[in-house]
Structure formats: structure tokens, C-alpha cells
Amino acid sequence: MSTPPGPSGGPSSSKINTVGKAFAHIDLDGHDLPPSPAPSTPTNGRKYALATELVYTESKDQYGASSMPIYQSATFKQTSAGGGSEYDYTRSGNPTRTHLERHLAKIMNAARALVVGSGMGALDVITRILRPGDEVITGDDLYGGTNRLLTYMAANHGIIVHHVDTTTPEKVRGVVSPKTAMVLLETPTNPLIKIVDLPSIAKIVHETNPKALVVVDNTMLSPMLCNPLDLGADIVYESGTKYLSGHHDIMAGVLAFNDPAIGDKMYFTINSTGCGISPNDAFLLMRGIKTLAIRMEKQQTNAQQIAEFLESHGFRVRYPGLKSHPQYDLHWSMARGAGAVLSFETGDVNLSERIVEAARLWGISVSFGCVNSLISMPCQMSHASISAATRKERQMPEDIIRLCVGIEDVDDLIDDLQRAPGSIYRLHLLKFKKFLNAAKWLFQLLL
Ligand SMILES: Cc1ncc(COP(=O)(O)O)c(C=O)c1O
Numbered sequence: 001m002s003t004p005p006g007p008s009g010g011p012s013s014s015k016i017n018t019v020g021k022a023f024a025h026i027d028l029d030g031h032d033l034p035p036s037p038a039p040s041t042p043t044n045g046r047k048y049a050l051a052t053e054l055v056y057t058e059s060k061d062q063y064g065a066s067s068m069p070i071y072q073s074a075t076f077k078q079t080s081a082g083g084g085s086e087y088d089y090t091r092s093g094n095p096t097r098t099h100l101e102r103h104l105a106k107i108m109n110a111a112r113a114l115v116v117g118s119g120m121g122a123l124d125v126i127t128r129i130l131r132p133g134d135e136v137i138t139g140d141d142l143y144g145g146t147n148r149l150l151t152y153m154a155a156n157h158g159i160i161v162h163h164v165d166t167t168t169p170e171k172v173r174g175v176v177s178p179k180t181a182m183v184l185l186e187t188p189t190n191p192l193i194k195i196v197d198l199p200s201i202a203k204i205v206h207e208t209n210p211k212a213l214v215v216v217d218n219t220m221l222s223p224m225l226c227n228p229l230d231l232g233a234d235i236v237y238e239s240g241t242k243y244l245s246g247h248h249d250i251m252a253g254v255l256a257f258n259d260p261a262i263g264d265k266m267y268f269t270i271n272s273t274g275c276g277i278s279p280n281d282a283f284l285l286m287r288g289i290k291t292l293a294i295r296m297e298k299q300q301t302n303a304q305q306i307a308e309f310l311e312s313h314g315f316r317v318r319y320p321g322l323k324s325h326p327q328y329d330l331h332w333s334m335a336r337g338a339g340a341v342l343s344f345e346t347g348d349v350n351l352s353e354r355i356v357e358a359a360r361l362w363g364i365s366v367s368f369g370c371v372n373s374l375i376s377m378p379c380q381m382s383h384a385s386i387s388a389a390t391r392k393e394r395q396m397p398e399d400i401i402r403l404c405v406g407i408e409d410v411d412d413l414i415d416d417l418q419r420a421p422g423s424i425y426r427l428h429l430l431k432f433k434k435f436l437n438a439a440k441w442l443f444q445l446l447l
């Protein structure tokens with residue numbers, strides 16, 4: 001499988017066409033597939049600890065550039081009429097993108113990685129392998145955009161989507177069948193921070209239907225904290241817009257796999273539809289990845305302190321770093337950290353809005369995984385594309401506040417959360433009112 005690197009960090013010349021150029025004769029159904037294409041990097045290509053590997057690259061730039069340059073070119077000169085050069089056209093392949101893909105494959109423990117223009121773009125590439133009549137099993141607490149794409153596919157492309165509570169693997173067993181083509185999982189879920197048992201579900205799915213693909217959205221953890229391919233996933237994707245790039249200055253989507261046939265199909269779609277990441281964004285994503293370990297460490301430390309502060313003041317906090325999380329042990333059996341996204345409820349939409357709107361340091365924004373802290377109300381923002389009725393059915397509290405913690409000073413962040421006048425006092429008042437109502441009800445019952 002492993003191929004020594006060619007010039008510019010690209011593949012060796014014997015496999016040149018498999019990465020840099022399009023095969024006109026491959027199709028999505030796998031007809032006439034060429035021999036196994038060159039993976040972006042050899043499997044198990046890691047030599048050092050992850051924090052080191054994030055920074056260390058084996059770029060073979062001709063001038064020894066320490067940072068892989070941006071090959072801002074749409075087309076590449078060929079050495080003969082029949083081709084002969086490593087790359088021909090950037091939609092099909094570009095040295096800056098190849099360098100990034102090799103690096104990502106290494107840190108995602110994958111045989112091959114591919115990079116496109118957004119996380120949703122990555123999911124679009126994956127779902128194009130579905131055919132009318134295929135069934136997809138997924139969770140009932142999904143990122144809003146994922147829910148929207150699956151709903152669209154069900155309405156327009158004859159795909160049958162089953163939403164089940166994926167926190168109970170037996171519920172997946174109940175619906176998996178020979179018609180299941182894909183099982184799409186997120187963990188922790190966004191924004192309810194529920195944990196999904198990836199190894200147990202992958203086992204159930206593969207035992208019941210070996211052809212079904214287990215696809216994991218790893219956006220909430222990033223390869224710094226979890227490698228779903230090692231836990232039974234067939235395909236991992238994530239929004240590179242979040243932790244991987246870390247500065248909210250680009251959109252990106254990453255896909256990774258071990259099976260070369262899956263890689264061929266994904267590459268075919270990316271080349272055919274032209275959704276590969278641009279050289280400039282590939283460069284920025286590569287730069288962001290180098291600081292992932294240090295950013296994540298600070299973001300997680302801050303998130304833990306903020307979660308503990310909120311919990312100590314009586315809020316219901318959802319964060320896998322808290323021992324009170326009902327699936328604490330399960331999370332830590334799969335992941336190396338809790339991440340930097342947490343959510344909490346106040347019990348009152350109005351109070352939640354006041355807390356969000358009073359904040360100055362916490363930007364009211366969607367997205368997460370960035371150096372600066374963000375605050376949002378998912379039901380009105382990132383998950384607004386899920387109808388109010390469906391949100392209610394899936395028990396998504398309208399008052400839930402999501403915090404995406406950055407690298408600022410944690411005391412400043414905690415102070416800023418309390419800017420809404422009397423927010424903590426109001427919370428206690430609400431609780432006291434609830435207690436009085438319960439006491440009144442009990443009293444009436446006894447009379
Ligand atoms: C869990 C999750 N998956 C996928 C996406 C899609 O990523 P992108 O915004 O880069 O398209 C997002 C956010 O947008 C997300 O939160």
C-alpha cells in the first residue's frame with residue numbers, strides 16, 4: 001500500500017495518475033476500477049506522538065520550503081502530448097492539497113484522506129454513493145445541516161432515513177437490515193452532548209449487514225481526541241472549519257478511510273463535481289493543524305472550569321468532562337479528551353436569551369472549535385433548520401445555551417457569562433418558584 005513520496009510531496013511517479021489526475025473510466029459503482037490508488041500516506045504512518053506528528057511533515061519541496069507553498073495554479077504543463085506530468089488540473093489534484101491530504105491521513109490513522117470545501121461538502125460526497133431504496137440509520141440529535149441534507153435526500157432521491165436514539169445500540173439493531181446502506185453517527189452529539197457507543201454499533205451493523213458502511217462525523221472531537229476508524233468506522237468525516245483550522249477563517253471538510261475502493265469512489269465524486277478544497281484554503285488548513293494540540297489543551301482546560309462553575313451554580317450542564325455526565329465512562333473509553341463544546345439549560349428561554357445577549361467576550365455566533373469563545377442558542381441558530389415540532393419530538397430544550405470555549409483567560413470568560421443582571425439569582429428564583437408549585441400541588445393532594 002505504501003508509496004514513497006514523489007516531488008512536491010505528491011505520489012511517486014509509478015502511481016502519479018491515481019492522485020493527480022482523473023480516471024475517465026471509474027464510476028461510482030466501482031466498474032472498471034484501476035488498481036488500488038496510491039493512498040495519501042501509508043497506513044500506520046506515524047512515528048511520533050500525535051502532538052509531534054501534527055507539526056512534523058516530510059515535505060519534499062524542491063527549495064526545501066519549511067511550509068508547503070500554495071500552488072495557486074489551475075492547470076499544469078505536461079512534458080508530452082500524452083501527459084507525463086504529476087498533476088494536470090487543480091480540480092483533479094494539486095500539490096498543496098496532496099500535501100495536506102497526506103498529513104491528514106497520517107493523523108487520522110487512515111490509509112487515505114481527501115479534503116473538500118466544507119463539512120457539508122464532505123457529507124454530500126459520502127451520500128452520493130446511496131441509491132434509491134437504500135436505507136440510512138442515524139441519530140435523533142443530529143447537527144441541523146446534516147438533518148437538512150438527509151431530509152432533502154429522503155424527499156427527492158428515494159432514500160429511507162431512520163432516526164433512532166443511537167445512544168442505545170440495541171435501537172440500531174432493531175432497524176438494521178439488508179437494505180441498510182449507511183449508518184451515520186455523531187458523538188458527542190451537537191448540542192445535547194449525548195455519547196454514542198461507536199464500537200458496539202459498528203459491531204452490530206457489520207455483523208448484521210457486512211455491506212453497510214458505518215460513517216462517523218468526528219467534528220466535535222477532531223483527530224486530536226478520537227480516531228473513529230480505530231473504533232470500527234468505515235468512513236470518518238469532519239468539518240475542518242472547526243478545530244482543525246481553528247481560526248474561523250476558512251471552510252473545509254475532511255474525509256478519511258482505509259478501504260481503497262471507498263477512497264476511489266470518494267475521489268471520483270470530488271473530481272467529477274469539483275468540490276475539492278482550493279490551494280489557498282488547503283494551505284490555511286495545514287497551518288491550523290500544526291497548532292491543534294496546544295489550542296485543544298487550553299480550550300479543554302477552560303471548558304472544564306466553566307462547566308464546573310455553571311454546575312456549581314445549579315445549572316444543568318452537559319459536558320463529558322463532568323463526572324455527572326451519564327455516559328462519562330463510555331466517552332472516555334473512546335476519546336482522549338472532552339472537547340470544548342458544552343451546553344446548559346436555564347429552565348427559561350427568556351433568561352437564556354438575556355445571558356446570551358449580555359455577553360461581550362462570547363461572540364453570538366454559530367460554529368465551534370475556534371480560538372475565540374462563542375455563545376449561541378442552537379434552537380434559534382445552528383439547529384433552526386430542524387422544525388420546532390421535530391425539535392420538540394427529539395426533546396431539544398428551547399432554552400439550551402451552547403458554549404464553544406476558546407483560549408482566552410478563563411476568569412474573564414466566567415465573568416462575562418454573568419453580565420446579564422441577576423442571571424444566577426434569577427435561576428435560583430425560578431427553581432424556588434418550581435419548588436413552591438410542587439409543594440402547593442402536594443398540599444392540595446393531601447387535602
Ligand atoms: C457536527 C457537524 N458536522 C458537520 C458540520 C458541517 O460543517 P461545515 O459548516 O464545514 O459545512 C457542522 C457545522 O457546520 C457540524 O457541527
Ligand SMILES: N[C@@H](CCSC[C@H](N)C(=O)O)C(=O)O
Nearest residue numbers: 143145366367368381382385
Ligand atoms: N446557517 C447555517 C448554520 C450553520 S451551523 C454551524 C455549526 N455546525 C454549528 O453547529 O454551530 C446553516 O444553515 O447551515
